[in-house]
Amino acid sequence: MTSLRSAIAIAATAALLSGPALAAAPQPAAGAQPLFNGVATTSASTLQRAAVRADAIAHAPAAGEMNLQAPQAAGTLTRAQVREATLQALRRGFHVRTGDAS
Numbered sequence: 001m002t003s004l005r006s007a008i009a010i011a012a013t014a015a016l017l018s019g020p021a022l023a024a025a026p027q028p029a030a031g032a033q034p035l036f037n038g039v040a041t042t043s044a045s046t047l048q049r050a051a052v053r054a055d056a057i058a059h060a061p062a063a064g065e066m067n068l069q070a071p072q073a074a075g076t077l078t079r080a081q082v083r084e085a086t087l088q089a090l091r092r093g094f095h096v097r098t099g100d101a102s
Contacts, residue, residue, distance in 0.1 A: 062068065077085075
């Protein structure tokens with residue numbers, strides 16, 4: 001009798017614990033179903049290959065770090081002038097914010 005009760009308890013526990021695994025909707029395998037069902041996928045293009053290539057070159061995608069900033073012009077100060085201006089600012093009480101202070 002004890003083995004029957006333990007078998008029933010094990011089966012009930014397995015059934016209760018497997019419930020959440022069956023609650024989710026089945027997901028398609030990768031690449032098995034397109035995610036653009038509402039959009040028409042076939043269309044005829046009137047553009048030639050050269051026009052498409054020229055447009056792609058003219059509107060290249062943004063790539064690299066900090067790509068949305070305009071390039072800065074080269075400064076007119078020398079390295080020594082920048083160093084001296086930094087030392088004067090530090091003497092006047094300017095503190096570079098680093099670590100927790102930043």
